[in-house]
Amino acid sequence: xxxxxxxxxxxxxxxxIAFWCKPTASQDAQIISRGSNDYExxxxxxxxxxxxxxxxxxxxxxxxxxxxxxxxxxxxVTLDDSTSPPTQRTYKNGVxxxxxxxxxxPAYSDDSDLEFGRRTGGTQNFxxxxxxxxxxxx
Numbered sequence: 522x523x524x525x526x527x528x529x530x531x532x533x534x535x536x537x538i539a540f541w542c543k544p545t546a547s548q549d550a551q552i553i554s555r556g557s558n559d560y561e562x563x564x565x566x567x568x569x570x571x572x573x574x575x576x577x578x579x580x581x582x583x584x585x586x587x588x589x590x591x592x593x594x595x596x597x598v599t600l601d602d603s604t605s606p607p608t609q610r611t612y613k614n615g616v617x618x619x620x621x622x623x624x625x626x627p628a629y630s631d632d633s634d635l636e637f638g639r640r641t642g643g644t645q646n647f648x649x650x651x652x653x654x655x656x657x658x659x
Contacts, residue, residue: 522636523636524634526633530555530635536575537597537598537599538560538597538598539596540552540553540562540595540596541594541595541596542594542596542647542651543591543594543651544564544588544590544591544647545590545591546590547564547566548566548645548648549564550563550639550646550647550648551636551639552571552596553636554636554639555634555635556632557633558577558629559576559629559633560573560629561574562574562598563645564588568584569587569590570584570585570587570588571586571588571611572585573609573611575623575629576628577628578606578623578624580609580619580621580623584619585611585619587613587618593650593652595612595613595615597611597612598610598612599612600623602626604622606623606626607623608620608622609622637651
């Protein structure tokens with residue numbers, strides 16, 4: 522699914538991405554992605570964990586949140602830009618799993634379409650199901 526770029530997709534000081542997913546296999550794949558320098562939530566194949574990426578920054582020293590393959594899981598990733606450095610919090614099934622600072626303050630420079638189930642540009646497709654996308658589809 523692809524949502525055309527719009528000013529409504531630009532974040533405020535606190536950003537939240539929430540969704541249900543059921544990954545079926547270990548993979549390097551974005552579940553939600555908006556360009557190469559905006560924001561995304563993805564599965565990292567070498568650790569089988571969920572990660573968030575914000576503009577030009579990522580979590581510094583975080584462990585990620587373990588993926589449960591073949592199971593539905595509710596993932597919420599927030600970014601609080603009011604802290605210095607900004608803090609990412611990741612929840613799985615309502616439980617805070619990780620709260621870590623980013624490597625610095627993000628710089629956002631990509632106003633691409635918002636993609637669900639793949640990286641912006643059509644690469645790295647997600648293998649599994651996604652439910653309750655975080656924006657209304659028209």
